[in-house]
Amino acid sequence: MTILKTLATAALALGLATGMASAESHGEPTKVGFIYVGPVGDYGWSYQHDQGRIAVEEHFGDKVETTFIESVPEGDSERAIRQLAQSGHDIIFTTSFGYMTPTNRVAAQFPDVKFEHATGYQRNTPNVSTYSGRFYEGRTVQGIIAGHMTETNTIGYIASFPIPEVIRGINASYLAAKSVNPDVEFKIIWVSTWFDPGKEADAANALIEQGADVILQHTDSTAPLTIAEERGIYGFGQASDMLEFGPNSRLSSIIDDWAPYYISRVQAVMDGTWESQDTWHGIDEGMTSIGSFNPVIPAAVRKQAMDAAIQIAAGNLHPFTGPINKQDGTPWLAEGETADDGTLLGMNFYVEGIEGSIPN
Amino acid sequence: MFRLEARPQQSRAMMLATPVLAVIATMIGGAILFVLLGKDPVEAIRIIFIDPFFDPFSRSELLVKGAPLVLIAIGLSFGFRAGIWNIGAEGQFIMGAIAGSAVGLAFYGTAGLWLLPLMALAGMLGGAAYAMVPAILKVRFNANEILVSLMLVYVADQFLRAIVSGPLRNPQGFNFPESRLFHDSAVLPILFDGTRVHVGVLAALVAVIVAWFVMERHVIGYNVKLLGAAPRAAGFAGVKQKRLTVLCLAISGGLAGLAGMIEAAGPFGQLVPTLPQGYGFTAIIVAFLGRLNPFGILLAGLVMALTYIGGETAQFRLQLPAAAISTFQGMLLFFLLGFDLFVKYRVRWARKGVA
Numbered sequence: 001m002t003i004l005k006t007l008a009t010a011a012l013a014l015g016l017a018t019g020m021a022s023a024e025s026h027g028e029p030t031k032v033g034f035i036y037v038g039p040v041g042d043y044g045w046s047y048q049h050d051q052g053r054i055a056v057e058e059h060f061g062d063k064v065e066t067t068f069i070e071s072v073p074e075g076d077s078e079r080a081i082r083q084l085a086q087s088g089h090d091i092i093f094t095t096s097f098g099y100m101t102p103t104n105r106v107a108a109q110f111p112d113v114k115f116e117h118a119t120g121y122q123r124n125t126p127n128v129s130t131y132s133g134r135f136y137e138g139r140t141v142q143g144i145i146a147g148h149m150t151e152t153n154t155i156g157y158i159a160s161f162p163i164p165e166v167i168r169g170i171n172a173s174y175l176a177a178k179s180v181n182p183d184v185e186f187k188i189i190w191v192s193t194w195f196d197p198g199k200e201a202d203a204a205n206a207l208i209e210q211g212a213d214v215i216l217q218h219t220d221s222t223a224p225l226t227i228a229e230e231r232g233i234y235g236f237g238q239a240s241d242m243l244e245f246g247p248n249s250r251l252s253s254i255i256d257d258w259a260p261y262y263i264s265r266v267q268a269v270m271d272g273t274w275e276s277q278d279t280w281h282g283i284d285e286g287m288t289s290i291g292s293f294n295p296v297i298p299a300a301v302r303k304q305a306m307d308a309a310i311q312i313a314a315g316n317l318h319p320f321t322g323p324i325n326k327q328d329g330t331p332w333l334a335e336g337e338t339a340d341d342g343t344l345l346g347m348n349f350y351v352e353g354i355e356g357s358i359p360n
Numbered sequence: 361m362f363r364l365e366a367r368p369q370q371s372r373a374m375m376l377a378t379p380v381l382a383v384i385a386t387m388i389g390g391a392i393l394f395v396l397l398g399k400d401p402v403e404a405i406r407i408i409f410i411d412p413f414f415d416p417f418s419r420s421e422l423l424v425k426g427a428p429l430v431l432i433a434i435g436l437s438f439g440f441r442a443g444i445w446n447i448g449a450e451g452q453f454i455m456g457a458i459a460g461s462a463v464g465l466a467f468y469g470t471a472g473l474w475l476l477p478l479m480a481l482a483g484m485l486g487g488a489a490y491a492m493v494p495a496i497l498k499v500r501f502n503a504n505e506i507l508v509s510l511m512l513v514y515v516a517d518q519f520l521r522a523i524v525s526g527p528l529r530n531p532q533g534f535n536f537p538e539s540r541l542f543h544d545s546a547v548l549p550i551l552f553d554g555t556r557v558h559v560g561v562l563a564a565l566v567a568v569i570v571a572w573f574v575m576e577r578h579v580i581g582y583n584v585k586l587l588g589a590a591p592r593a594a595g596f597a598g599v600k601q602k603r604l605t606v607l608c609l610a611i612s613g614g615l616a617g618l619a620g621m622i623e624a625a626g627p628f629g630q631l632v633p634t635l636p637q638g639y640g641f642t643a644i645i646v647a648f649l650g651r652l653n654p655f656g657i658l659l660a661g662l663v664m665a666l667t668y669i670g671g672e673t674a675q676f677r678l679q680l681p682a683a684a685i686s687t688f689q690g691m692l693l694f695f696l697l698g699f700d701l702f703v704k705y706r707v708r709w710a711r712k713g714v715a
Contacts, residue, residue, distance in 0.1 A: 079425075109554075
């Protein structure tokens with residue numbers, strides 16, 4: 001009897017112990033990892049993703065533990081992603097297009113870890129999601145402001161790489177600028193980098209020499225805005241607000257607000273409801289948002305830009321609405337027709353009116 | 361007062377000691393840096409230099425990261441010994457990667473064991489051919505190979521960007537500038553399951569052994585060393601200087617090209633514009649850290665790889681900024697060059713008035 005009783009107690013104790021252990025493992029914080037292509041101090045793209053990370057920490061408190069690796073070269077990212085995967089991270093956000101193949105490779109080897117890749121299109125295994133912002137919606141708003149504000153009718157554009165996302169931004173802002181100022185002209189410089197303050201500053205100066213008095217940028221540093229401030233022309237914040245870098249020169253900005261998305265995805269991991277999906281959110285959902293307007297912008301222009309943002313968010317206005325011809329004059333969209341996401345995702349042509357060619 | 365005095369002969373002991381001293385000084389300098397950043401220096405040094413050896417994945421990554429560095433540095437050591445300064449290994453690396461990848465993609469979908477050797481050959485030829493530009497300009501017109509080879513790096517980089525946005529672009533890749541993924545028989549086989557260690561690591565080891573043999577046991581090695589030590593004497597001894605210059609550049613270009621092809625067909629499995637990681641430049645540090653000796657280079661390549669891999673771990677475990685890691689790597693070269701002074705000079709304590 002006693003022996004049986006002892007055994008039973010032991011078994012009970014053991015059961016309790018395992019029960020407690022599993023309860024404890026439930027209490028462990030969810031580990032969230034981030035891979036950044038630039039330094040968190042770029043005050044642009046990577047900075048903004050890091051703001052998202054900080055928001056996750058603030059939202060969940062002790063329930064999460066976040067880590068990041070910054071300045072990870074796209075070509076050498078597989079190891080960094082894998083290090084996060086095997087050091088017990090539950091969900092990993094890889095925040096540059098060039099991480100696409102490495103993310104999918106690592107994901108295939110770590111089926112229990114969730115991966116979120118920004119701006120890519122590959123989801124090879126069920127533990128990979130992709131997400132991006134419809135930044136071109138913000139470009140439309142910028143284009144309206146830039147078209148009104150330019151006095152030389154020359155708008156400069158600092159472009160990074162000739163990928164669809166960048167070309168989409170150029171086309172959207174051109175169409176918007178043209179719609180409010182038929183004489184407007186775009187000068188585009190390709191700098192072949194996402195983040196290089198020196199090169200970006202050189203490009204900004206070169207554009208000013210060519211007569212540009214408003215500069216748009218699709219690179220991550222604050223250098224173009226600083227140059228705009230020095231030379232007394234206008235620019236826009238890119239990815240983050242950048243107000244403090246161009247108090248007079250910054251007209252507005254496109255802000256990538258990743259925080260709500262990151263919080264919802266981490267929550268999904270905690271709840272066990274995470275699923276592979278593709279997210280492309282714009283002004284409506286807040287992933288793309290428009291920074292405050294510089295008071296130098298006339299009230300009527302501010303209203304027009306604001307209305308455009310509101311109409312885009314409401315789904316009443318599509319940045320790519322026909323009639324639009326391609327650069328070579330061939331028709332693309334008929335009167336009233338809007339572009340489908342597939343074409344936008346693979347966009348490799350300028351619209352009619354833009355001069356120069358996309359580098360090959 | 362301290363006084364520097366030229367040694368009658370280079371100190372062999374110091375030759376061997378300076379790399380070790382440089383690593384130790386880097387650890388001390390790094391520790392100070394980490395303290396200033398408010399991190400635990402002992403833990404940081406442990407994570408960077410020791411932990412990677414105890415983690416199987418990090419251990420395997422040392423080999424992946426070290427292989428291209430060793431291959432390129434071995435090639436460079438021939439030229440450096442002969443006083444021929446090929447600074448453009450990065451460009452030759454890129455050209456080798458392009459040539460190797462082009463062959464792989466030309467036979468897309470074709471199975472066969474012959475494909476990888478053919479790609480390797482193309483990679484070597486691509487790199488060597490690109491190194492012929494500074495070689496021929498040097499022997500024909502006495503153009504400075506340092507400048508020519510360095511400038512050609514930027515040309516190669518632009519060429520790579522052009523080729524992945526044009527002829528070699530993935531037709532199903534939404535116009536993103538990169539090639540398609542290589543098919544299975546154009547990808548280097550993995551040596552150990554679950555790691556990224558590919559056969560290119562073996563190629564690096566073979567290169568080390570062959571280089572040692574050529575350098576120490578073959579007349580080419582003898583001529584190379586003679587040319588570097590005493591160019592005029594080499595002339596009198598019948599060394600054909602021009603031919604040797606071309607040969608040294610061909611060897612360094614060929615091995616850099618092979619490294620490029622190995623990177624493309626190994627860890628990447630495709631041609632992308634972000635393929636060049638500066639290995640061609642880092643390998644210069646590796647070559648000197650390894651005393652231009654093949655086995656020294658092997659060790660130096662692993663030490664260099666260690667700072668990369670440990671550095672990444674330190675970033676996410678301690679949240680050290682990436683710039684601190686780069687500074688840390690820069691210290692290594694700085695201290696090495698600094699301590700090198702003691703190979704040729706010794707410090708004497710001189711009483712006042714004597715000097």
